[in-house]
Amino acid sequence: MSRRSVRLQKRSENSPRQRGKVTKQSNRKKIQPLSKLQCEKNQLVLEGVAKHPVLIETVEKGVGGDCDAVPPSTDSLVRPSPLPHLGWGSPEDVWLKMVGREQNYRHSKSFMQKHPTIQPRMRSILLDWLIEVSEAYTLHRQTFYLAQDYFDRFMLTQDNIEKSMLQLIGITCLFIASKMEEACPPKLSQMAYVTAGTYFEEEILQMELIILKALSWNLCPETAVSWLKLYFQVGSMNADSDLLKPQFPQDAYVQMTRLLDLCILNINSLDFEYRVLAASVLGHFIQQETAEKVSGLSRDAVKLCVDWMAPFVESVNWFGRAPLKDFARIKEEDRHDIQTHTHYMSMLEVSQKEENSQFLTPPNSTEKTCTH
Structure with a gap:
């Protein structure tokens, strides 16, 4: 467990956990919960959450990836590095490592076939909402794109996820990404707040462990x-x-x-x-x-x-x-x-x-x- 996770756990143990409670800040616009953004046309309902989500222990081959692993040479890898001279490292080694991550961290839209109740537009609405949350908390672009990658790869490891779970999975992915990328990531209570009380802080923490285990803690994609x-x-x-x-x-x-x-x-x-x-x-x-x-x-x-x-x-x-x-x-x-x-x-x-x-x-x- 990382030092951030230890601090988060201690803070959550020493403070009372209240549903969706956070202090509003005047310079942040109010974010509507995802359930408020739905319409009859989309038929997307993201209210409630299963209290005991099922975790599939195995991870599909090639989904997780390894931050330090480099795959066998392919045509795309042996191309000359386009990087200029680097005073702090070899441009060839840096390029090879970056492309190696691309090959190891696999994503695919085929995950939609594993979840019959989920439609492609539901993913679009969820990611659009995560972008809105990212701007409200002045998160970096890389933070959102990490969350998007975590979400897509996690869904590829699971089967029959209900659409009522999407918002919980999405906000948890953003929570993980912010701790990876941000110097001062939003607090757990702030993440619960933007769901307008739809989720408890404990539910986000529970989903965090599920996602991390499903991704085998491989959180460093390009x-x-x-x-x-x-x-x-x-x-x-x-x-x-x-x-x-x-x-x-x-x-x-x-x-x-x-x-x-x-x-x-x-x-x-x-x-x-x-x-x-x-x-x-x-x-x-x-x-x-x-x-x-x-x-x-x-x-x-x-x-x-x-x-x-x-x-x-x-x-x-x-x-x-x-x-x-x-x-x-x-x-x-x-x-x-x-x-x-x-x-x-x-x-x-x-x-x-x-x-x-x-x-x-x-x-x-x-x-x-x-x-x-």
């Missing part, structure tokens, strides 16, 4: 946003720059992350590796040759993902540019790293219409040929 940030950094830095210090324009990065956020809410994004997803996003904002150079991925390697992403690009363009927001107690140079929320569910609907129009739009009358 997320889609970490790949995107690396690519954009390498593409923006000059010869004298330090890879660890951001060199890219914040406004452009925010536009990229909004597109990535929108894509990750769609279940079909799990068809692609995170690094391919990030490279495809980058390719819509900079020259394709540069995107290939900084990602180490050829045009053919990302073509399928780039084509799939086209309706999402049209959707974000239709909604205009994303603002670069300011946050209290967040330095100006770090504000681009804070996860922000926007009308993602509306964007998803627009992107779906754009996708359908590619197949359903009939040809113009002038294009029709006459055979008589």
Whole structure:
């Protein structure tokens, strides 16, 4: 057990556990519980929780991963490292380790087949709500993407999860991710608060142990946003720059992350590796040759993902540019790293219409040929 977990356990033992109790802060917007965001059309009901959720002891092969393991060499691994010279390590070793994580931490949309009562849109609504919670608590983008990865991999290890469990699993994944990424993670009581009293603090702690065990404590993936940030950094830095210090324009990065956020809410994004997803996003904002150079991925390697992403690009363009927001107690140079929320569910609907129009739009009358 980590030192944070020990402190959390001691704090929870020494303080009375009250349902959904937390002190409100004036600079945080009020978050609606997920159960309030449902509508009859979606038929998503996330109220109540099973008191004794079932944990499947075994983990699917390739789901958990190992932070330090490197898989056997493949074509994608032997490509030259696109990383520049590093004063603190070998760029080849760093690249090999990063790609090795990508190969070991497996995700797949096939988990939907294991849970008959869960629909893809339910995942979208849950992740959209987690983004909203992340902004309310000024959590970093990496924190949300860790939570998304934990959720998808956990669902892949389970069978027949009821839809009433989704919000508990989601907020617990965010709780774990915040302890991994944040210097000052939200308290357990704050996580319970955003569920509007739907869950006890004890239920979140219980689910935390279930998720950690199912994932075999493998909590260090290279997320889609970490790949995107690396690519954009390498593409923006000059010869004298330090890879660890951001060199890219914040406004452009925010536009990229909004597109990535929108894509990750769609279940079909799990068809692609995170690094391919990030490279495809980058390719819509900079020259394709540069995107290939900084990602180490050829045009053919990302073509399928780039084509799939086209309706999402049209959707974000239709909604205009994303603002670069300011946050209290967040330095100006770090504000681009804070996860922000926007009308993602509306964007998803627009992107779906754009996708359908590619197949359903009939040809113009002038294009029709006459055979008589």
